[in-house]
Amino acid sequence: MHRRRDLSPGICLSRGLAEAVAERLRTSALDLYALGDLHLHISGCPNSCGRHLVADIGLSGASRRINDHPLPHYTVQVGGHVEAGQTRLGEPVGQIPARNVPDYLADLLSAFAASEQVGDFGAYLAAGGRQMAADLISAHTHVPEFAADPAYYQDWGAAIGK
Numbered sequence: 001m002h003r004r005r006d007l008s009p010g011i012c013l014s015r016g017l018a019e020a021v022a023e024r025l026r027t028s029a030l031d032l033y034a035l036g037d038l039h040l041h042i043s044g045c046p047n048s049c050g051r052h053l054v055a056d057i058g059l060s061g062a063s064r065r066i067n068d069h070p071l072p073h074y075t076v077q078v079g080g081h082v083e084a085g086q087t088r089l090g091e092p093v094g095q096i097p098a099r100n101v102p103d104y105l106a107d108l109l110s111a112f113a114a115s116e117q118v119g120d121f122g123a124y125l126a127a128g129g130r131q132m133a134a135d136l137i138s139a140h141t142h143v144p145e146f147a148a149d150p151a152y153y154q155d156w157g158a159a160i161g162k
């Protein structure tokens with residue numbers, strides 16, 4: 001897995017999310033090096049200074065109101081690529097709460113690691129991984145009531161939500 005991450009602040013605190021994702025993957029059972037040259041880009045807003053549109057997995061910050069409270073979200077795009085003559089933009093597969101992104105990515109990468117296409121994320125997407133990326137969005141949209149867990153409504157790296 002490519003270790004460099006493109007980060008930018010914006011609607012969401014992308015640096016906070018990057019730290020949370022790194023920690024989640026570090027403590028997972030995943031062999032990150034077996035995943036190949038996979039690019040994960042995180043941008044704090046949709047305007048693409050983090051170049052999420054050309055990443056294998058691109059995340060861009062968004063805000064939604066859930067349970068009458070603003071809740072940081074990320075739009076997930078997959079399949080972006082940069083190469084002479086073959087550059088393409090990623091396609092959106094859905095939005096998930098910022099707090100659920102690390103577990104979502106761990107599950108998506110675990111599914112990729114267990115696939116016959118491990119090491120080639122583009123091939124994995126074409127062989128059903130795109131649908132898996134969308135299906136896992138649905139599995140990671142749960143949000144607690146605000147009164148039950150107010151910290152959940154804070155972004156990664158925000159004061160009370162660290």
Ligand code: SF4
Pocket residue numbers: 008009010011043044045046047048049050
């Ligand atoms: S494009 Fe968005 S994330 Fe990037 S610097 Fe501008 S506001 Fe921040």
